[in-house]
Amino acid sequence: MTKYVIIGGSAGGIGAVEAIREVDPAGELVVISDEKVPQYSRPMISEYVSREATLDTMKYRADQFWKDNNVQALTGHVATKIDFAKKMVELDGKQTISYDKLLIATGGKPFVPRMEGSDKSGVFTFTELSSAEGIEAKVEQSKSAVVIGGGLIGVSAAEALVKRGIKVTLVELKDKILNLILDETASDIAEKVLTDDGVTVITGQSVQKILGKQDKPDTVGGVVMTDGTQISCDLVVVAIGVIPRTDLVKDSAVKVNRGIVVDRHMQTSVADVYACGDVAEAHDFLINGNRLLPLWPLAHLGGRVAGYNMAGKQTEYEGGTVMSSLKYFDLPVITVGTVNPQNISDYEVLVEYKPEKTVYKKILLKDGKIEGFIFLGDLEKAGIFFRLLKNSVDVTEIKDMLLSEDFGIVALPEQLRQEMFVVN
Amino acid sequence: MPTFVEEKTMKRVTVKQEACIGCGLCQVYCTIEHSKTKDPIKAYLQEQPKPVSRVRVETSKPNSISIRCQQCKDTPCVNACLTGAMTLDKETGLVTHDPEKCIGCWTCVMVCPYGAVKPDSTGKIIAKCDLCPDREVPACVENCPNEALVCEEVDE
Numbered sequence: 001m002t003k004y005v006i007i008g009g010s011a012g013g014i015g016a017v018e019a020i021r022e023v024d025p026a027g028e029l030v031v032i033s034d035e036k037v038p039q040y041s042r043p044m045i046s047e048y049v050s051r052e053a054t055l056d057t058m059k060y061r062a063d064q065f066w067k068d069n070n071v072q073a074l075t076g077h078v079a080t081k082i083d084f085a086k087k088m089v090e091l092d093g094k095q096t097i098s099y100d101k102l103l104i105a106t107g108g109k110p111f112v113p114r115m116e117g118s119d120k121s122g123v124f125t126f127t128e129l130s131s132a133e134g135i136e137a138k139v140e141q142s143k144s145a146v147v148i149g150g151g152l153i154g155v156s157a158a159e160a161l162v163k164r165g166i167k168v169t170l171v172e173l174k175d176k177i178l179n180l181i182l183d184e185t186a187s188d189i190a191e192k193v194l195t196d197d198g199v200t201v202i203t204g205q206s207v208q209k210i211l212g213k214q215d216k217p218d219t220v221g222g223v224v225m226t227d228g229t230q231i232s233c234d235l236v237v238v239a240i241g242v243i244p245r246t247d248l249v250k251d252s253a254v255k256v257n258r259g260i261v262v263d264r265h266m267q268t269s270v271a272d273v274y275a276c277g278d279v280a281e282a283h284d285f286l287i288n289g290n291r292l293l294p295l296w297p298l299a300h301l302g303g304r305v306a307g308y309n310m311a312g313k314q315t316e317y318e319g320g321t322v323m324s325s326l327k328y329f330d331l332p333v334i335t336v337g338t339v340n341p342q343n344i345s346d347y348e349v350l351v352e353y354k355p356e357k358t359v360y361k362k363i364l365l366k367d368g369k370i371e372g373f374i375f376l377g378d379l380e381k382a383g384i385f386f387r388l389l390k391n392s393v394d395v396t397e398i399k400d401m402l403l404s405e406d407f408g409i410v411a412l413p414e415q416l417r418q419e420m421f422v423v424n
Numbered sequence: 425m426p427t428f429v430e431e432k433t434m435k436r437v438t439v440k441q442e443a444c445i446g447c448g449l450c451q452v453y454c455t456i457e458h459s460k461t462k463d464p465i466k467a468y469l470q471e472q473p474k475p476v477s478r479v480r481v482e483t484s485k486p487n488s489i490s491i492r493c494q495q496c497k498d499t500p501c502v503n504a505c506l507t508g509a510m511t512l513d514k515e516t517g518l519v520t521h522d523p524e525k526c527i528g529c530w531t532c533v534m535v536c537p538y539g540a541v542k543p544d545s546t547g548k549i550i551a552k553c554d555l556c557p558d559r560e561v562p563a564c565v566e567n568c569p570n571e572a573l574v575c576e577e578v579d580e
Contacts, residue, residue: 325534379530409538
């Protein structure tokens with residue numbers, strides 16, 4: 001009987017549990033998580049802080065998930081060391097647990113740059129439930145907040161706090177918010193929606209120092225921007241990004257680049273050791289290579305593939321790419337692939353912009369293939385484009401129709417339709 | 425350990441593409457079926473939030489097809505769902521959507537190869553084909569004038 005050990009009980013770990021149990025209902029299965037209730041939806045932290053969700057409604061899987069899947073869930077425990085030669089995981093620096101197959105799904109940790117005052121009470125990150133609970137405990141007594149980082153997490157934090165009546169200043173170092181996933185036009189639309197809802201957006205600057213309150217120097221009282229301006233606030237949310245939590249494989253035989261490098265079976269360079277999710281550097285179908293893609297759906301998918309392979313069912317990971325769907329401030333956006341290429345002259349760009357309807361669509365083609373697209377306002381057929389991009393389909397023949405109202409599966413060449421879209 | 429797989433049948437809507445005339449009645453009846461009142465006039469003119477069709481008729485002359493959730497076996501929407509709202513019912517093989525758990529993040533919309541999952545008219549959650557759980561035969565099938573839509577029991 002195979003013994004599986006999974007470190008991490010979030011999207012990836014849960015995906016692996018489900019896949020393993022589809023193949024092997026009997027094997028011993030242990031999940032180690034430093035979180036007490038790991039089965040919550042991390043992207044819903046924003047809903048938790050805005051009070052649109054409770055701890056109960058933000059559960060990604062029901063509480064009986066572990067029991068139903070016959071998992072020994074060691075929650076609130078920390079995997080402190082791995083001995084890859086002896087195939088042992090050390091728990092809480094004390095006892096050891098042996099494994100036949102191991103999955104490292106330890107996720108990412110929020111990146112907090114060295115900054116004076118970052119240890120003050122009232123400074124939070126925004127990727128774990130504990131941070132959200134910390135914010136919740138302070139929000140009632142707070143009037144204003146500074147969110148550092150204008151990416152997805154920063155914008156979601158800003159929205160949640162605004163909904164709680166907090167005056168929010170969002171600070172982005174680059175010239176545009178959401179600059180990794182939106183082009184200039186879409187970013188401007190998003191910024192306008194944010195400012196209309198009361199967020200003050202400051203771009204091209206960062207926070208150099210966090211100040212204390214006059215009467216309570218250890219509690220957040222404000223920030224100093226790079227240009228010297230001071231903004232007073234009661235809360236600071238640092239939302240710059242996440243870095244892979246690779247501590248457990250440090251100085252081991254497991255190959256690490258920026259994250260743990262895995263093959264198409266989600267296996268690391270060490271046999272019987274797998275990795276997935278934010279800690280892993282896995283296949284990207286657009287660049288046809290490995291890349292850090294800290295995205296919830298890919299963590300889950302990678303976890304599933306790892307689980308199947310751990311249980312002996314050979315499965316290849318189809319990969320992911322930069323892909324996000326946004327709903328913040330009720331602005332629906334789907335953005336996939338390359339949308340801000342440096343060498344824009346290598347691309348053919350198709351654009352449709354209807355400002356009066358807040359509809360913006362942009363498709364980037366290279367060598368006849370879709371390399372990226374942004375759909376803002378009208379999302380319905382975005383998934384068809386996602387498949388065309390993922391399957392690297394040459395769309396030269398139908399290029400002129402892509403942005404037409406009538407475009408759809410019916411408009412695809414017969415052969416392509418037969419191959420890729422089996423319409424029942 | 426041997427596993428026993430039960431013989432299961434699952435309900436599916438299929439479209440005979442050569443018979444689809446692109447009339448759009450499937451969309452109309454889908455909209456009415458998913459309205460509160462199930463009355464065409466009220467559904468289209470009065471109800472708030474407006475009920476939406478979970479079927480889409482695509483036309484590219486001379487062809488047309490009626491598209492809805494295909495209940496994909498590899499369930500990209502279920503795998504991508506951020507909240508656990510989209511699930512695969514292992515008994516029926518149906519991809520089911522829990523509106524209570526849905527937060528309208530649109531991740532399923534992004535990965536649905538058929539564009540068959542879409543935001544509903546509130547813009548807060550998604551809408552997709554549920555094969556009309558209250559009916560023996562889905563509304564689109566029953567009202568297709570050219571019998572282009574067929575409801576079948578398929579063996580898994």
